Amino acid sequence: MAGDLPNLERVRKIVLRLHQECLGLDLKDAVFKKYPGIVLKHLWHLIRSEGSMNRRKRAQIILISLGFIGLTGISGVAYSVYSLLSKIRAGALNKRPFMRRTRSQIMLDNGARVMYIPYGDDEENKKRVLIGPKDDDRYEHDKYLFKYFAKSNRSQLFYSRFVSQLSILYRILIPKLTDRNAFLLSFQIFFLIMRTWLSLFVARLDGQIVKDIISRNGRKFMLDLMCWFLIAFPASYTNSAIKFLQRKLSLNFRVNLTRYIHDMYLDNRLAFYKVTFDTQAASSVIANIDNSVANDVAKFCDAVCSVFANIAKPVIDLVFFSVYLRDNLGTLGILGIFVNYFVTGFFLKKLMPPLGKLVSKRSSAEGDYYNYHLNLIQNSEEIAFYQGTQVERGKVNVLYNNLMDQMLLVDRVKAKYNAIEDYVLKYTWSALGYVFASIPTVVATFTTGVNNEEVNMREFIVNKRLMLSLADAGSRLMHSIKDISQLTGYTNRIFVLLSVLHRVHAKQFAYGAITDEGDGLDDKPSQRFDDVLRGTVQRNFNGIRVENIDVIIPSKLGREGTKLINKLTFQIPPVIIPETATSDSQVSISQKIVFQGPGSSLLILGPNGCGKSSIQRIIAEIWPIYNKNGLLSIPSPSELFCVPQKPYFIQDGTLRDQLIYPMAGDDFFDQGHKDRELVQILQEVKLEYLLKRDRGWKYLDARADWKDVLSGGERQRVNFARIMFHKPRFAVLDEATNAISADMEDYLFNLLKRYRFNFITISQRPSLIKYHDFSLDINSDESWHLQMLGTDEAITSIEKEIEGLETNLQNVESWEKERSELVKRLAHI
Template identity: 30%
Template sequence: MTQVSPKQVARWVVGTKHVFVRSLLSFLADPQLISVFTASMVGLATISYRSRVKSMNWKAAHLDALKKDVPKIEVKKKGVAAVDAVFFKRLFYILRICVGTDPKTWLLIITQLGMLVGRSLLSLRIARKGGDGLKAVISKSFVQFGVVITDFFIMGIVASVINSSLKYLANLMTLEFRKKLTTHTHEKYLRDRSFYKAAILREGNLDHADQRITDDISKFCETASDLYSRTFKPLLDVILCTQRMAENIGYPGLVCLYSYFFLSGFVVRWISPPFSRMIAKIQELEGSFRRAHSRLITHAEEVAFLNGSECEKAILNERLGHVTDFSEYYFMWHFKQGIMDQYILKYLASIIGWPILAVPFLLKEGVDISEIAARYRESDSLIQGASGAISDLLMVYKKLAQLSGFTARVMELLEAVEPQERDLSLMSSKFLESDVEDMISFRDITITSPDGRLLVKDLSFDIVPGKNILVTGANGAGKTSLFRVLAQLWIPTAGTVTVPRGARDLAQPLLFYVPQRPYLASGSLRDQVTYPSRFGVPGPERDAVDAKVLECLDRVKLLKLYDSTKGGLDFSHFDWNDVLSGGEKQRVGLARLFFHQPKYAVLDEATSAINPDEEGGLYEWCQKLNITVFSIAHRYELKRFHQVHLHYLADGTGKVEITNL
């Protein structure tokens, strides 16, 4: 590199001063530039005013939520999304699930890595050929120019394939991550009834589990996959471009430029608002808005009967307002941060980068002008690429902040559905197994509701097969609490439950539950009766199942639903809840009970919509199938089908009266 004398530097500085003055005067004399500048300032003032008004309105309407969910940056709370050690620990845990040891996933990662290296090397070659093309033009060499054009033609084909491959591989990686993470979540969510504990018992304080599984996991995988390429390629570009630029302009100027980038990156990061927490808050509000729509669909008939359209519209618009208001608040912060990012990392960096690039070539002497032009063009492309790569690396914190918000919500989901050692130890101590067949015993059982209300206290009794039990009591007395404990949905506060050995096997449950409004599965008529079992593959086994299904439908007088001309048992509706009446739904629940033939069954107002003169026949079928029934009911007419009466006093003492009928 040519040595620079003090006189040369002085001449350059004086010349630069005059150029700056002339440029400023030229700017002030240009009416178009003045108009653009004025319009920009007016627009900025308008946006700033709207930002201030919106921020004040949102804070006034949601001040408590803002203090709780979007705390100040310096406040660190457990579980708050932030780019810190907790975030990286959570991220690595989730990525181990996403990547695992699957060769297909590793092949995608390695293939994309190779493509990223190839793209960076191709960028260097394109920059080099750009300089060679300029040199050929200045030298007026048609042959050299033709060589450069041919080279560009070939590189264009290669670049198109690589760029499309990178996008395709990123999409495949996103799908692989989502498939593995969602499958893992389903495994945990649907094991040991974790979905019930999370949704009903509120263990783990988990909100909107459906939105987290369907939306948050998808966005986490998309962001994580995108971050992989956005981090590795810029880093490789910086290394390769720096090595090549040093041959043209030397290392001192590059050190100054990179020092500026790292200093500006620290400043930008320091003034950045808590985007990760804002993203987590937006996802929470989106989940609340989605849940409001889901509730309207679920209870559409009740709302229509009550003419509640206006009320529901107000609720939906209120939830929508929460989403849009906070989103606009978030986008405004993005707008403000974008101004700083654009100016500091792009335009001010260009002002600093141009002298660093130009001075070495301005001071070179004794070199062919075409060679100077070629190397300047090459260095200009390289420094733009390196500066853009460094800017991308410095802007990775935004992606990390976004990823942090999704990581926090996904990790909260995983933690909520993960079986707790405390729960497992309590289950083993409260639920005992006995070799006595069909014997169920409650000893000194005390049960409290999830909100802490005392329902049952010091209850001891045995359930004998063949003796049906009628359970009565006031609304809210906790009549189903005893059977929730027996089904191991709840853990008793005190006492023990002894069940036959093997009763914990969820595939062959000891207890079958038939509610007042039975759950109707998505699927065929056969699936409604066989649920939770499925028999989809045709064959001898399914033929025997179909015969049993038809028999059960006949017992509950629902053969009218079977129509061989419309697919028979394979016929399905979009939603069976929309086509069956309340009584028909209860008959489906009883047909399901007869199909599975459990040893014990809880009928929770399961015949309230069925004609009273038909109840006797249904209870007789239970007796023929050796099903011992626990009937939760308000009608004392059902006493004639039972041998034991349990009555909850509901006086706050947890006392239960037991009477033989």
């Protein structure tokens, strides 16, 4: 122990001497407990005093380093405490079981959503995220910004389509000044300024170290080297923070923009379906809208944040470095530097290729290539049956070659421009930087006649470093012009997408017809919305009534488009009872819930292309009513269920999800439903054997590509299971049993009649007449005929159909003879 005392005393003397030499602080009589306060007070005094420049600079470096170290420590402690509390809440520190919600989201009464997002390696860890309610008024207001932006700006003296579009989009990215994205942007600007300020410190310290080396002052060299390592920590922290904030800001922008798009694209106004009717939109956006939503949004957000950082950092550097260099180079020197920048920028702007248009074309080619591969996946079985490999390969090769041509075109154009840009910005500006950095040294030596090598070397090192940094800032600013050109392409695609969605999402959407509600980007003659869609829809009706409706295919021609059926009129049930019982979705199907009164049914018959399915589209309100005296009366959405020709199945959904569609899995449990209801429904539609394929009722949780797992008949029976689960009073079936056997078809239609559903069947088979009360025959000449089955007229029409079948049966013998002769000929070949 006695031998260690001299060593401790030696260390103590070195520490005291270090404080004295570096900061001029005497700590001989200081108490250890008061050491932090004494040092911080002395550092603050040095910064505010006008004493030694070196000590003041060291005090600044030490305070900055201590501040960043303290901030890092506090952040680490706060994150550790947060992680510990999260584990305690999750029950990770005790052995008792912890109940956790397993479903993904909850819809609150005000329209907000609470989502549970899994994170980490453990699937049990879920983060609760609250998403605010959708604001329909905002979308109605914003549509006018997208509609009139071009007209309101083209009359100005300086007009930039890119700036006008970006000025509207930023309201989505940063909705208000108190938004978290505004704070992140402020933090990013703060760290950008901090990095420039630290660069000035590093430049000065670099010159001081060179001076210490030339003057062979080892003590100052060691002190300045220690300051170098201290300033390196906040400088590294700042660079990391800037990159993190840029990425975080990009992700937040993407969240805001994606949600904004989803709220319009996927809502009860069916914009995802109606968007195909918007003939005013750019064809590339409509054809590749999935690529625009999934890829273009991410590229746009990354490009916006990247361009902002690439512009803000050089501008800040130019301002700070110019102010510092002005004392050495003078106003004329700084003015000459900026004149050089502007001349270079003007020169490079003239030589810059149209990267915005090229990038937009490349994105369109990527979308075409991606969509065709998606088409191959969705129709792989049909293509395999047709043996269409050669045709598909040729089509894919054409799209791939087009994509490669667009990508190579962009790279080829960039290569020529980059060669000129690098020569001017890197080498020419660097050489000019050496020239400008040497001006103070040459002028001072020439005027005084004294060559002070240490001072001149220090000044040259500092000026050279700042001049090179200034040249680098200018070159990055010029490079950002190219990034802005690419951002222009992404901005235009996103803006066109949002313009289309706003136009389609609007209540007054005319299905592609040119109206005064158009986007204002063309000079086509327009008409009022009321002159295009003039029909009337009556909701919450106790039946389905179609009165004097012209069935017209939606197009830009409006009511002058192709008419399929003229003045269609029918009603189900034929007599409307004002007070009719409704179904209770909370009651099990096993309790034999039936609707009061007998169910009415209508069979719609007709050849292909006559407009049968179009009637279902009008009833579902996805097609408009053009004629003024047309009236559609429909029940509430919960009382009407439409079954399309092609059964739809949720991708990667459970069997339960398929049976209860369009109800979400969360709502199924939240409304008190049980799996036993689904088991009973499967028994009703003769699909209970599906539960024997695996683990009984747990098979309801099985995930698969159900459209491939189930056969055509099973998929159609799932549609009937959905009807039995939702129990609507009215159902519209479009070719709902064309893949089902005759005995099963008979059972399912009798099932609907047993539970007294009102249903409309669209089919081409007259054999279904026996299950319906009325028949509506659609002809190919826009005419139609409605009759009640069981009347003399209906019996006569059925007898005619039977006579036609009997006539065909009389030809069976002759057809069999022809077949036998063909078989004999084939045997001789």
